[in-house]
Amino acid sequence: MSVNTASGISVPQPTGCSQRPILHERGQHEVFCGLTGIMWLHRKIQDAFFLIVGSRTCAHLMQSAAGVMIFAEPRFGTAIMEERDLAGIGDMHDELDAVVEKLLKRRPEIRLLFLVGSCPSEVIKLDLGRAAQRLSQRHNPSVRILNYSGSGIETTFTQGEDNCLASIVPTLPPEPKDAPANLMVVGALSDVVEDQFNRLFEEMGIGPVRFLPARLADDMPPVGENTVFLLAQPFLTETKRALEERGAKHIPAIFPLGAEGTTQWLKAAADVFNVSETTFESVVEKPRERAERAISQHREKLNGKSAFFFPDSQLEIPLARFLYEELGMDTSEVGTPYLNRNILAPDLNRLPDSMRVSEGQDVDRQLDRCRDDNPDIVVCGLGLANPLEVEGLTTKWSIELVFTPIQGYEQAGDLAELFARPLNRRTRLAV
Numbered sequence: 129m130s131v132n133t134a135s136g137i138s139v140p141q142p143t144g145c146s147q148r149p150i151l152h153e154r155g156q157h158e159v160f161c162g163l164t165g166i167m168w169l170h171r172k173i174q175d176a177f178f179l180i181v182g183s184r185t186c187a188h189l190m191q192s193a194a195g196v197m198i199f200a201e202p203r204f205g206t207a208i209m210e211e212r213d214l215a216g217i218g219d220m221h222d223e224l225d226a227v228v229e230k231l232l233k234r235r236p237e238i239r240l241l242f243l244v245g246s247c248p249s250e251v252i253k254l255d256l257g258r259a260a261q262r263l264s265q266r267h268n269p270s271v272r273i274l275n276y277s278g279s280g281i282e283t284t285f286t287q288g289e290d291n292c293l294a295s296i297v298p299t300l301p302p303e304p305k306d307a308p309a310n311l312m313v314v315g316a317l318s319d320v321v322e323d324q325f326n327r328l329f330e331e332m333g334i335g336p337v338r339f340l341p342a343r344l345a346d347d348m349p350p351v352g353e354n355t356v357f358l359l360a361q362p363f364l365t366e367t368k369r370a371l372e373e374r375g376a377k378h379i380p381a382i383f384p385l386g387a388e389g390t391t392q393w394l395k396a397a398a399d400v401f402n403v404s405e406t407t408f409e410s411v412v413e414k415p416r417e418r419a420e421r422a423i424s425q426h427r428e429k430l431n432g433k434s435a436f437f438f439p440d441s442q443l444e445i446p447l448a449r450f451l452y453e454e455l456g457m458d459t460s461e462v463g464t465p466y467l468n469r470n471i472l473a474p475d476l477n478r479l480p481d482s483m484r485v486s487e488g489q490d491v492d493r494q495l496d497r498c499r500d501d502n503p504d505i506v507v508c509g510l511g512l513a514n515p516l517e518v519e520g521l522t523t524k525w526s527i528e529l530v531f532t533p534i535q536g537y538e539q540a541g542d543l544a545e546l547f548a549r550p551l552n553r554r555t556r557l558a559v
């Protein structure tokens with residue numbers, strides 16, 4: 129099945145959405161909250177500021193997780209809610225207005241300000257949408273003010289990015305009338321990866337290609353009926369929905385991890401833009417070979433090793449696909465906090481039936497399954513890594529896979545190495 133854009137190009141729809149059994153769990157879970165996304169988003173959008181409306185706990189999380197020096201001027205901060213705010217004694221809206229006023233005076237380079245909700249602001253039902261609207265009117269046109277939730281009550285850590293991008297979508301400019309079909313790549317990528325993809329699309333004759341988020345607030349891409357988009361990250365459910373509401377069409381594809389993942393992801397766009405097989409092959413041939421060579425150096429060590437994924441980043445299913453197809457590894461369980469079958473069907477369909485897929489978490493039961501499986505490597509959040517290492521299991525922090533540029537051909541070797549390194553370390557320690 130396919131749908132056509134207004135300019136007449138045809139976009140395939142996901143088919144054969146995997147009907148494999150999924151183990152659903154709803155119990156205690158161990159994940160970071162959505163505030164964590166600010167750590168990479170504040171670097172990506174260079175003239176944005178993220179103002180968390182939260183508690184001292186939120187401020188401490190950001191301070192320690194981002195490792196920011198106290199004298200540096202990062203583009204995020206916390207408006208700390210005191211006890212009187214939580215008790216409803218002070219007028220939070222007045223106080224927030226004053227904080228924003230002071231901030232914008234001191235940091236005139238800010239063009240986009242996000243008010244980021246937290247657990248405390250959600251608990252007292254502080255209406256940040258209303259605050260953003262009011263402040264936007266006051267500071268228009270020099271600063272746009274948006275809001276989203278990073279609260280741990282509602283989000284896991286990568287959902288912070290999803291909520292942030294979804295809040296931008298309604299403000300994207302409409303594409304000009306009669307615009308030709310155009311490609312948008314959605315999801316924060318490191319600049320170097322973005323430049324590589326841009327070059328490859330350009331060589332195929334697909335362009336202009338635009339990225340969401342853009343590096344500057346005023347360069348956010350236009351959107352409309354002729355926009356087709358590839359997701360670069362699998363956790364963008366709300367952003368995808370918001371783009372579709374603006375008329376854009378999603379191109380289903382496996383995610384661009386490894387040589388095969390990147391090739392299939394690029395190919396999905398190339399097919400929509402009718403790039404010939406010869407052109408496609410000539411563009412991808414060399415970088416794909418480089419990626420395959422880089423992966424093969426680690427494949428020897430990793431082939432036949434087993435892995436276990438605890439749910440954390442929502443990158444788990446594409447990563448399990450990469451480990452299985454490109455490194456010959458066997459994953460006994462791949463856990464994910466949420467499973468969007470529509471977005472993940474292409475990756476999910478390539479996993480073997482023997483691989484257990486779980487959604488949500490009941491951490492004690494999952495720990496028992498992990499111990500029974502006794503995998504060679506466990507991919508998990510920071511909170512579980514140390515206790516598991518003490519028990520003799522080798523771990524990889526899933527957050528590292530979000531912070532490190534892992535997408536695309538030139539990063540394929542680094543991605544494989546991220547799994548090889550903990551195993552090498554364990555072998556060295558055992559000697």
Ligand code: SF4
Nearest residue numbers: 161186246247279280
């Ligand atoms: S948003 Fe919630 S989970 Fe996150 S640091 Fe603040 S209080 Fe903790």
